[in-house]
Amino acid sequence: MARKPQKQSLTVVAGSAPTVTEPPTTLGETGSNLWRSIQREYAIVDSGGLELLRQACAAADRAEECAAMIAEQGAVIHSKGGLRDHPLLKHETAARARVAR
DSSP: OOOOOOOOOOOOOOOOOOOOOOOOTTOOHHHHHHHHHHHHHHOOOSHHHHHHHHHHHHHHHHHHHHHHHHHHHOSEEEETTEEEEOTHHHHHHHHHHHHHO
16 A cells, blocks of 8 residues: 655745845946846846846946947948948847847
């Protein structure tokens, strides 16, 4: 005859609520603002989640850097072959896509 499984009891463990970590010092203003905004809403504490958040925030900084240079130099540049898109446009787009993912 099969044994009846014993019921396990669960115990509530007291603990403090996770604290929102400050953004890494390597992040710029845009990345730090994104970090704080996401942490206020989700309070990420696991190491994998924090690394993904750090990478997304670094990509946001990179996209902002590219956007600033494009704004200063123009979206179209003059080359030997004539007018062409600023090379940073594709990098800005890729960085923004990384943030969105």
